[in-house]
Amino acid sequence: MDTKKLMVDVVNDMFIGRDAEAVDRYVAPEYLQHSPLARDGRDALRQLVLSLPDGFDYELVRLLADEDLVLLHGVLRGIGSEPSVAFDLFRVRDGRLVEHWDALAPYPQSNSHGRPSQTDGPADIGRPEMTEGSRRVVDAFTQSVLVAREYGRRDEFVDLRGYVEHGPHLPGVHADPEPVGPSASRVRYGTVHRVLAEGEFAFAQCEGAYDDAPYALYDLFRVNDGRIAEHWGVHAAIPSEPLNHNGAF
Structure with a gap:
C-alpha cells in the first residue's frame, strides 16, 4: 500500500474537498484521536470536515512515511485570524487511518534569522x-x-x-x-x-x-x-x- 498516496488523497478529498463521505472511505471505525483540540472517533472527524469554512486551505509541504506511520508538515489557512503551521502524524492499517497526533503553532511570515518561513527549505526525499x-x-x-x-x-x-x-x-x-x-x-x-x-x-x-x-x-x-x-x-x-x-x- 502506498501510504503517501493515501495521505494525499485524504488531504484532497476530506480537507480541501470537504467531502464528509470520504471519512468512511479513508478512516477506520476504531479511529483514535490524540489531538487535544479534537473530539475522539470517526463521527467527530466527519463533523469536523463538515464544519470547515469556505476559506479553509491546507498546504502540504512535506510528507514522510515510516512503516505504518505517515507524517505531514503543512500550513492551515482559513481557521482563525492567522494561519498555522502543523505537524500531523497518522497511523495507517489496512489502507485506513486508525490513529492521529498533531501539534500546531502560529505560522509567521518571517523569523529572527531572516528565513522566509517555518516551512521553507528542501521537501523531497532525495536519499x-x-x-x-x-x-x-x-x-x-x-x-x-x-x-x-x-x-x-x-x-x-x-x-x-x-x-x-x-x-x-x-x-x-x-x-x-x-x-x-x-x-x-x-x-x-x-x-x-x-x-x-x-x-x-x-x-x-x-x-x-x-x-x-x-x-x-x-x-x-x-x-x-x-x-x-x-x-x-x-x-x-x-x-x-x-x-x-x-x-x-
Whole structure:
C-alpha cells in the first residue's frame, strides 16, 4: 500500500474537498484521536470536515512515511485570524487511518534569522538509502543533547558550518549554550515517544515542558553527511482540558 498516496488523497478529498463521505472511505471505525483540540472517533472527524469554512486551505509541504506511520508538515489557512503551521502524524492499517497526533503553532511570515518561513527549505526525499542513518543521528541527538542536556556533545551531531534553523523564535545552533530548540533554560525535553525517518529526514515526537507547562515538542531534522543540517519545529502547549481523553501521545 502506498501510504503517501493515501495521505494525499485524504488531504484532497476530506480537507480541501470537504467531502464528509470520504471519512468512511479513508478512516477506520476504531479511529483514535490524540489531538487535544479534537473530539475522539470517526463521527467527530466527519463533523469536523463538515464544519470547515469556505476559506479553509491546507498546504502540504512535506510528507514522510515510516512503516505504518505517515507524517505531514503543512500550513492551515482559513481557521482563525492567522494561519498555522502543523505537524500531523497518522497511523495507517489496512489502507485506513486508525490513529492521529498533531501539534500546531502560529505560522509567521518571517523569523529572527531572516528565513522566509517555518516551512521553507528542501521537501523531497532525495536519499532513501539514508533512512536508518538519519534515524540514528536524530535519535542520539534528541536523547543526549535535548533530553539529557549534554550540550557539550552538540558538535557530534550538528553541522555547525551549514546548519539552517527555521524556527521563528529559536536562537539557532550557534547560540551558547543553547542547542537546536528554544531557550534551554525554559524548555525541558522529557520522553521521546517516536522517531520516524525517511531518507535524509528524521522526526522526533517528544513530551516535555515550557516554563513547567506541559508541551508537545515536534522536531523535524534534515541530515547531511551524518550530521544535522536543518531543523523545523512546532512546540505546542497541551491544554489542561483536552477535547478527548486519549492522551496527547
